[in-house]
Amino acid sequence: MKTIQLALLGIIISAGAILDSPKKKSVQNNTFFREYKDTVLQNKYSTIIMGRFIENDTTVILKEYDKKNGKQCLNTIIYIEPNKNSIYYKEIAQPIFLHSGHGQYDLDAWRKYRLEKQKTPLSNIDLSGLPTDWIPLHSYKNHYYVFKPCEIDVPFRRCLTDSTLAYYSMEFYFNAIQKLEKKSNSLYHIELESQDESSLSPTQIYIHIIDRQKKVAIWEYRKENNSEYELMIPIESAKYFDMLVCHTFMDKFFYVKLLKFDEIDFKTLLKQKTL
Structure with a gap:
């Protein structure tokens, strides 16, 4: 009988039911x-x-x-x-105008301002299936995360309407879209209205979809022979990634640069077309 009990105990231990020390999460x-x-x-x-x-x-x-x-x-x-049902995931998945609480009001005021200044009428743009609301995706220690910062994430959240590209950073910045073209299933081109002749802001944006399922995209800003890049995802794709949450209890300010995200090799990503 004792031999049988020892044999059963050995089977239980080998199956992992009894452990000497807890496993790492x-x-x-x-x-x-x-x-x-x-x-x-x-x-x-x-x-x-x-x-x-x-x-x-x-x-x-x-x-x-x-x-x-x-x-x-x-x-x-x-x-x-990691909990995709947490309040932070629900917040980040809200469309930008709902997230801010005053987006539509600001957009209407900007359109009114354009009329008063007799600027070129806004075009009615077909987005050709391009998602409307975008948030940044970050790499930290070779893993990709969405980020809930203490204040504002960079690159900024953004939204495409049928005439406008809006960036949000505690307040809205609007750009008129002159043209949007779907060049292929993985490449879109947006031409923005030039602010003025001395403006340094790029007016040519190329959106490269590098992951069809998750809609991960590289936003490329071109000006003359230079390009700058940002890694973005539609708000609907936040569920595919874990989230880094920064929470402050007392002081609002926190030197968030202590959290250093990885430098992303965008040119390699563009070549391999995947994360």
Whole structure:
């Protein structure tokens, strides 16, 4: 009988029901990661800890403590939010005009201003299936994330209407679309109205779709022989990626540059047409 009990115990252990120590939590693509954390700043005002470590079932990237009344108090935390039903995913998936609460009002005021200044009438543009609302996609430690910042994400959120490209950064910036052309299933060209002769803003935008399913796109801004790039996704595609959330408890300001996103090799992405 004792022999049988020992044999059963061995089967249970080998099946993983009894473990000597808990496994590390898995993140994207079920790959395991090594927990680590380092104190990257410590002075009489603040302590900042960065790394990748588990606290209360949450994968933490950064914690900032500020000294208040002689005590260290948590001011900022940056963590990975994998729950696609969280309030942050619901917020980021809102169309830009709903997200801001005053977008349509600002757009109507801008159109009225154009009429008063007798500017060229806005064109009625066919978007040719191009998604309307876009948010940035970031790479951090070789994984792609959407980002819920303490304040404003960069590159800015944006929205296409049938006549306008609108950028949002606490307030709206509107550009009139003169032409939108679908050159292929993976390439769109937008020509914006030039602000004035001295404007440095590019008027030529090429949107390269590099992932058909997730609609991941590289926005290329061309001016003369120079190009600048941004990695963007439609708001509907946020569900395909985990989210980095930056949350502040006391002070609104946080030096977010401490969270350094990866430099993206856009030219390689454009060649391989995939993330």
